[in-house]
Amino acid sequence: xxxxxxxxxxxxxxxxxxxxxxxxxxxxxxxxxxxxxxxxxxxxxxxxxxxxxxxxxxxxxxxxxxxxxxxxxxxxxxxxxxxxxxxxxxxxxxxxxxxxxxxxxxxxxxxxxxxxxxxxxxxxxxxxxxxxxxxxxxxxxxxxxxxxxxxxxxxxxxxxxxxxxxxxxxxxxxxxxxxxxxxxxxxxxxxxxxxxxxxxxxxxxxxxxxxxxxxxxxxxxxxxxxxxxxxxxxxxxxxxxxxxxxxxxxxxxxxxxxxxxxxxxxxxxxxxxxxxxxxxxxxxxxxxxxxxxxxxxxxxxxxxxxxxxxxxxxxxxxxxxxxxxxxxxxxxxxxxxxxxxxxxxxxxxxxxxxxxxxxxxxxxxxxxxxxxxxxxxxxxxxxxxxxxxxx
Numbered sequence: 001x002x003x004x005x006x007x008x009x010x011x012x013x014x015x016x017x018x019x020x021x022x023x024x025x026x027x028x029x030x031x032x033x034x035x036x037x038x039x040x041x042x043x044x045x046x047x048x049x050x051x052x053x054x055x056x057x058x059x060x061x062x063x064x065x066x067x068x069x070x071x072x073x074x075x076x077x078x079x080x081x082x083x084x085x086x087x088x089x090x091x092x093x094x095x096x097x098x099x100x101x102x103x104x105x106x107x108x109x110x111x112x113x114x115x116x117x118x119x120x121x122x123x124x125x126x127x128x129x130x131x132x133x134x135x136x137x138x139x140x141x142x143x144x145x146x147x148x149x150x151x152x153x154x155x156x157x158x159x160x161x162x163x164x165x166x167x168x169x170x171x172x173x174x175x176x177x178x179x180x181x182x183x184x185x186x187x188x189x190x191x192x193x194x195x196x197x198x199x200x201x202x203x204x205x206x207x208x209x210x211x212x213x214x215x216x217x218x219x220x221x222x223x224x225x226x227x228x229x230x231x232x233x234x235x236x237x238x239x240x241x242x243x244x245x246x247x248x249x250x251x252x253x254x255x256x257x258x259x260x261x262x263x264x265x266x267x268x269x270x271x272x273x274x275x276x277x278x279x280x281x282x283x284x285x286x287x288x289x290x291x292x293x294x295x296x297x298x299x300x301x302x303x304x305x306x307x308x309x310x311x312x313x314x315x316x317x318x319x320x321x322x323x324x325x326x327x328x329x330x331x332x333x334x335x336x337x338x339x340x341x342x343x344x345x346x347x348x349x350x351x352x353x354x355x356x357x358x359x360x361x362x363x364x365x366x367x368x369x370x371x372x373x374x375x376x377x378x379x380x381x382x383x384x385x386x387x388x389x390x391x
Contacts, residue, residue, distance in 0.1 A: 068351075068352045068355040068356060069355050069356065069358070069359040071354075071355045071358045071359065073126075074126030074127060075126055076096070076121075076122035076123070076125045076126055077096045077097050077098065077122075077125040077126060078096065079094055079095070079096040079118075079121055079122065079125070080094070080095045080096065081094060082094075082095055083140075083141075084163060084166045084167065085166070086136075086159050086162035086163050086166055087158065087159060087162050089136055089141070089142040089144065089159065090141060090142045091133055091134065091136065091141045091142070091159060091162075091163050092114070092133070092134045092139055092140035092141045093114060093131055093132060093133040093134065093163065094114045094117065094118075094121060094130075094131075094132045095129075095130070095131055095132075096121050096122070096124075096125035096129075096130050097124070097125040097126070097127070097128050097129040097130050098129060099129055100129070101127065101128050101129040102127075102128050102129065102173065102196070102361060102364075102367065103128070103129045103130075103131065103169055103171065103172040103173065103196075104124060104128050104129070104130045104131070104172065104173050104175055104199075104357075104361075105131050105132075105164065105169070105172040105173070105174050105175065106120075106121075106130065106131065106132040106175040106180075107133075107160065107174065107175065107176050107177070107179070107180030107183050107184050107187075108132070108134070108135070108138070108139075108177060108178075108179065108180060109177045109178020109179045109180055109202075109203075109343075109344075110178055110179045110246075110280065110283070110284075111237065111242050111246060111267045111271065111280060112138075112139075112178075112263070112267060112344075113134045113135075113138050113139025113140070113266070113267075113270070114132035114133060114134050114139055115139065115262075115263070115266055116177070116263075116344070116346060116347070117130075117132045117346065119346070119347075119350040120346050120350045120353060120354060123350060123351065123354035124354055124357065124358070127358065127361070128361065131167070131169070131172075133160060133163050135156045135159065135160070135179070135183065136151075136155065136156060136159045137151050137156075137279040137280075137283075138270070138279075138280075139270065140270075143275070143276065143279060145275060146275065146278045146279050146282055150282060151279050151280075151282040151283050151286070152282070152283070152286045152289070153179075153182045153183060153186060153283065153286055153287075153289060153290060154186065154289075156179075156183045156283075157182075157183050157186030157187050157190070160183055160187050161187050161190055161191065164187075164194070169194070170194060171194055171195075171196045171367050172194060172195070172196060173196050173197040173198070173199060173361065173364070174187070174188060174195060174197070174198050174199070175199040175201065175357075176198065176199070176200055176201065176203035177201045177202055177203050177344075177346065178202060178203060178319075178343070179283070180201075180203050181200075181203035181204055181205055181290070182287075182289075182290040182293070184198075184203070185205065185293070185297045185300070188300065188306075189296070189297075189300055192300070192304055195304070195306050196306075196307075196364060196367060197306055197307040197308065197309070197360070197361075197364055198306050198307070198308040198309070199308075199309045199310075199311065199357060199360070200308060200309070200310045200311070200312070200324070200327065201310075201311050201312065201313075201345055201346060201353065202312055202313050202316050202318075202319050202324075202343050202344075202345055203319075204319040204323045205294055205297045205298065205301075205323070205326075205327070206294060206298070206322075206323050206326035206327070207291070207294065208320070208322040208323050208325075208326040209319045209320050209322060209323015209324070209326065210291075210319070210320070210323070211320060214318070215291075218284075218287045218288045218290075218291055219288050219291075220232075221233060221284050221285050221287060221288065222285055222286070222287070222288040222289075225285075230281070233281045233284055233285070234277065234281065236280075236281075236284060237271055237277040237280050237281060239264075239268055242264050242267050242268055242271070243264040243268075246264070246343070246344075247259050247263050247264050247344060247347075249317055249318075249342065249343070250313065250315045250316055250317055250341075250342020250343050250344075251315075251342055251348070255348075258341075258347065258348045259344070259347055259348070260347065263344070263347060298329075298330050301327070301330040301331055302330045305331065305333070306331075307333075307360070307363070307364055308327065308331050308333075308334040308335070309334070309335050309337075309356060309357065309360040310324050310327055310334055310335065310336040310337065311337050311339060311345060311349075311352075311353050311356055311357075312324035312336070312337070312338050312339065312345065313338075313339050313340075313341035313342045313343055313344070313345035313348065313349075314338040314339060314340065314341070315340070315341060315342040316341075316342050316343040316345075317342070317343070318343050319343065321338050324336060324338060335356070335360060337352075337356060339352065339353075
């Protein structure tokens with residue numbers, strides 16, 4: 001597996017980055033059954049190293065042979081599919097792992113939902129308490145009409161904050177992908193005392209992560225409300241846009257076999273109406289607000305210095321690897337891996353991501369056990385079937 005690993009070094013040193021190439025051996029797996037479970041999972045995550053040590057060597061980059069950490073496999077907990085009322089709206093979420101364990105809060109990207117984490121959650125739930133909500137207007141959460149409210153990233157963040165509070169969560173590690181970055185940074189800035197650490201997966205917060213062509217695109221989305229401008233946005237949420245310009249864009253040839261058709265099939269089913277598509281269009285029109293907020297987010301990172309793991313698909317054509325490396329300016333002790341994957345790295349490489357996350361989580365200072373959380377094992381928890389659908 002090709003990746004870049006930033007070692008823990010003093011802040012005054014330039015980042016030393018290692019390129020991971022070796023698959024993880026199973027020597028530490030406790031028994032043959034667990035070995036088989038992890039081995040089957042690794043079949044989806046192992047990659048060839050034919051392209052060489054690294055495609056992105058800049059200053060301070062050192063090539064080396066390193067592997068994802070050896071992590072014993074644990075049986076996953078059951079995933080529950082639930083909902084909770086937040087600010088008068090129904091927010092759907094996936095939950096797995098026992099209450100009282102360290103909490104991982106997973107925030108999804110565009111055009112997806114918590115469905116993105118269907119493979120990663122079981123790899124983590126044997127150790128952690130994992131929560132993955134659908135944003136207001138996405139997935140199986142409520143979808144108020146965009147004629148009645150304007151969908152903005154502030155609105156999504158307010159509902160994620162309300163979701164955390166409704167469940168009684170007081171501390172968490174935040175996993176951010178794509179739209180998860182603007183939502184997550186707003187949530188973190190509102191309550192920095194709740195943030196135990198960050199996992200950044202193709203979640204941009206630096207202009208270096210955007211190509212020269214892409215940078216003005218979001219300003220145009222915001223400013224151009226002409227029929228031509230709207231048509232360009234509608235192309236982003238079309239069937240071709242979702243399937244080919246999102247999920248299959250970074251996985252040419254045989255690599256496309258890594259990408260489950262469940263991804264775009266579910267997303268398109270939930271974007272079937274003009275109203276559903278308008279929700280996502282309004283968010284794209286608001287995306288320039290995130291670029292404007294980059295300096296604020298970066299200042300937050302410099303001041304707070306949250307423990308941070310960066311796992312970034314290096315083939316992402318939307319959020320470039322330079323955006324991952326830019327985090328090291330403000331977080332010199334962050335751990336960085338550039339994976340052999342694209343924008344949806346969690347779809348391509350869930351096992352290595354889980355391995356890196358497990359080591360990262362184990363290194364964090366212990367938190368007191370969280371009390372008063374709803375036990376995901378109880379069937380009386382406010383659950384609901386996803387087949388009910390959003391309002």
